[in-house]
Amino acid sequence: MRNKSLDTLEIPLIQGGMGVGISLSKLAGAVMREGGMGVISAAHPGYRKPDFWQNSKACNVEAIIEEVKKAKVLSKGKGLCAVNVMVASRDYETYVKACVEAGADAIISGAGLPLHLPEIVKDADILLAPIVSSGKAASLILRSWKRHSNRIPDFIVIEGALAGGHLGFKKEEVLNESYASLDDILKDVLALLPPYEEEAARKIPVFVAGGIYTKEDIKHYQSMGAYGVQMGTRFIATTECDADERYKQMFVNAKKEDIAIVKSPAGLPGRAIMTPFMKEHENKRAIPTHCIGCMLPCKIDSTPYCISEALIHAVKGEVEEGLVFAGANAYRIDKIVTVHELIHELFGE
Known part of the structure; x- marks a missing residue:
């Protein structure tokens, strides 16, 4: 019950x-x-x-x-x-x-x-x-x-x-x-x-x-x-x-054109605020330094980047090196x- x-x-x-x-x-x-x-x-x-x-x-x-x-x-x-x-x-x-x-x-x-x-x-x-x-x-x-x-x-x-x-x-x-x-x-x-x-x-x-x-x-x-x-x-x-406060400020400062659809190692499209890291690796792999096998669809030999590393960098305030997911209205x-x-x-x- x-x-x-x-x-x-x-x-x-x-x-x-x-x-x-x-x-x-x-x-x-x-x-x-x-x-x-x-x-x-x-x-x-x-x-x-x-x-x-x-x-x-x-x-x-x-x-x-x-x-x-x-x-x-x-x-x-x-x-x-x-x-x-x-x-x-x-x-x-x-x-x-x-x-x-x-x-x-x-x-x-x-x-x-x-x-x-x-x-x-x-x-x-x-x-x-x-x-x-x-x-x-x-x-x-x-x-x-x-x-x-x-x-x-x-x-x-x-x-x-x-x-x-x-x-x-x-x-x-x-x-x-x-x-x-x-x-x-x-x-x-x-x-x-x-x-x-x-x-x-x-x-x-x-x-x-x-x-x-x-x-x-x-x-x-x-x-x-x-x-x-x-x-x-x-x-x-x-x-x-x-x-981190620097992560939050990404949303305060974001413009509509900063928000894009990105490729995720999870095998799904995602929406994010574009950071220098994501721009650099739109068409170039970032070879992972760690792999903890966290996502079922992700393969270490082909993943575009380690999503765990990218998200952790961002949440700690190292936003230039990370992935910042955001909704379509984040620029508001x-x-x-x-x-x-x-x-x-x-x-x-």
Whole structure:
């Protein structure tokens, strides 16, 4: 019997899970304290530990447990704490089990189809949500979870083509503005849900992500039937974000033309602010100095660069040498604010 519920949320907001030290306990706890869902990323939360490059999996497991517990202390009993776990991670099952051990309230899972997520958590009291980028993906997950685990998602996150980081689209689809919009994907996903909701005698709340920037954006998608929104990029430019200040200033200073679609070693296109490192290696390999085998699709002999090294450089403030993922609207950010100020702007009267 699962006791966790979205009823704990005071505002219909998920702070997006941003990997390698962008969203850890400080940011997640601040969002939770405002009544939202704070999210810790399972993508190398242990990068600061001294033996990370020698023992990354153990460091990450330890950090997932530590960060969830710290976020819950910071939240003062409010909101929900989720962990974002990428299907493309080589240690996916290990990190999912660490979320359960940590007492996380929810697991949000994308960068691939989380078809076996319910089987891994079994009967644990934890909410499960897939990230999808199409009605087709949502349909496959709904059918698979129902057939193999007799379970339906506790909520669903739809991520559109304007999101930052890894995208669930081909590069040509992202660049083609006439391709399925977030509005269209939301309609497709909502149309799938009634038979599952009727059988389960409960709703499946849907959150939308990718390009959400203003209060008006939130109201628009709620008027279409979305329960709420997931927002990542705007929370980078907050005082509580766990990244280095130089990383945050990349967003304050970014212009629209600085944001581009990049090639990721994860085998997916990604959206990022172009740094000197990324410009230099658009068509030239950066041979990795480490390899911890973290991403299933990544091959050391052909990867364009080590994504772990690039992301760690950036989050530590060495932005010229790193990778800075960002949503399409990152250029609209012009200052650093507190989480409280941002949420009041988005949800206040």
